[in-house]
Amino acid sequence: MAPKLSSVCVTEPEGDVRRALETAARAMSGGASAILVRRPLATAREVFALVRQLRPSTRAAHCLLLVSDRADVAVAADADGVHLGARSLPVVSARRVVGSHLLVGRSVRNLDEAGQAEEEGADYLFLGPVFPTPSHPGEPALGLGPLREAALRARIPVVGIGGITSDNVRLVAQTGARGAAAIGAFHVPSDAAETARAFRAAFPA
DSSP: OOOOOSEEEEOOSSSOHHHHHHHHHHHHHTTOSEEEEOOTTSOHHHHHHHHHHHHHHHHHTTOEEEEESOHHHHHHTTOSEEEEOTTSOOHHHHHHHHOSSSEEEEEESSHHHHHHHHHHTOSEEEEOOSSOOTTSTTOOOOOHHHHHHHHHHOSSOEEEESSOOTTTHHHHHTTTOSEEEESGGGSTTSOHHHHHHHHHHHOOO
16 A cells, blocks of 8 residues: 655754654644654664654554654664665665565655666655755755656655645645655744645645
C-alpha cells in the first residue's frame, strides 16, 4: 500500500525542541499525514529523543513519523521510515538497515535521480525545490514541469517540496503529485494547522 503523504510537515533544522513538538502537534491537529524530523546538526541521541517524544502522538493521529538521514535512529526510535538526502546512505544500503517494514524515501532534483531511486527500491520521492525557498538559498527552482513529468513516470508516490505554501499548493496538486512537504509553511508566522488543512484539501484522494 502506498504511503499517505498528502501533507508533510518537516521540522525546522535547528531551534528549540519544544517548538518542534508544538508545531508538529498543531500540524497533526490540522490533519498532517506525516511528520519528517530533520535535525542535521543534532546528535543521534538528540534526534532519537525527539522522535520518541513524537511517537505516541503520531500514532494517535494516524500520522506517519519519518526520520531524515538517520536509518539507525529510525529503527531504534520505532519510526515509520527514513528519508534520505543527497548525502545520506544509498537507498539499497538504507533498506538493509531498516528492513522491509519501514519506509525508505529519497529526495531528488531531476528525473534521472527519480528513476534511479525508484529502481533502487525507494517507497516514495520528494522532488524539488519546486519554487524558490529560503531553505536552499541560491538554488534554482525546478518549477512545476519536472514535478509533473516525475509524477507521470513514477510508479511510487512523488511529493513536491520547496517553497510550497497554502497559496500555491493547488498548483502542485494539479501536476499529479501525491502530496506536498514544507518547512516554512508550517512555521511562524504560519499556522501549522491551517497549512495542514490546506495541503490535505489539495490532495483529497
